[in-house]
Amino acid sequence: MTAVTTDTSSEPTATERSRVGRKDLWQIIKFGMVGGVNTATFYGCYLLLHPHMPYFLAYTLAFVISMVGSFFMNTYFTYRTKPTWAKFVRFPLTNVTNYVITSVGTVVLVSGCGMSDKIAPLVAALAAIPFTFVLSRKILTRTA
Numbered sequence: 001m002t003a004v005t006t007d008t009s010s011e012p013t014a015t016e017r018s019r020v021g022r023k024d025l026w027q028i029i030k031f032g033m034v035g036g037v038n039t040a041t042f043y044g045c046y047l048l049l050h051p052h053m054p055y056f057l058a059y060t061l062a063f064v065i066s067m068v069g070s071f072f073m074n075t076y077f078t079y080r081t082k083p084t085w086a087k088f089v090r091f092p093l094t095n096v097t098n099y100v101i102t103s104v105g106t107v108v109l110v111s112g113c114g115m116s117d118k119i120a121p122l123v124a125a126l127a128a129i130p131f132t133f134v135l136s137r138k139i140l141t142r143t144a
Contacts, residue, residue: 030078031133037073039125042066046121055117059106067095070136079140087140094135101128 045062052058071091075083105124109115115123 027078027137028133031074031136032129034070034073034078035129035132038066038070039122041069042125043122047118050118055110056103056107059103059121063099063102067092070095074136075140079137081140090139091136094139095132097135098125098128098132101131 042062042065045065046058049058049061053061071088072083075081075087081087102121102124105127106117106120109120109123110117
């Protein structure tokens with residue numbers, strides 16, 4: 001009778017799982033910090049542009065400006081990866097989900113619910129945070 005051996009070399013140890021868990025948690029915290037700065041940038045741009053154009057155009061321009069800042073803050077700070085042109089080109093694709101969620105949310109909140117067009121973009125942005133984290137992490141940490 002032979003002894004059955006199980007090769008566990010491919011399974012992470014408890015220490016490795018703990019390290020990965022802490023790394024993930026720290027990335028989520030840093031993503032939240034970048035998101036706070038990015039939201040302030042977006043909102044500041046939105047408020048500056050809003051008096052000079054329709055709210056949705058101001059919203060869209062502020063979104064694009066803050067997305068460029070978000071790319072650099074997330075590459076350098078959150079994921080500690082090198083920004084490349086390939087990542088920069090792909091990064092907006094990950095924000096399509098964010099844009100759709102926040103755009104639809106903003107319009108629904110303003111037009112459908114009567115919420116102030118100055119507050120609605122902030123409320124709508126909260127719903128997009130989990131989706132944006134997952135997608136940006138996938139794009140920015142993927143090796144091209």
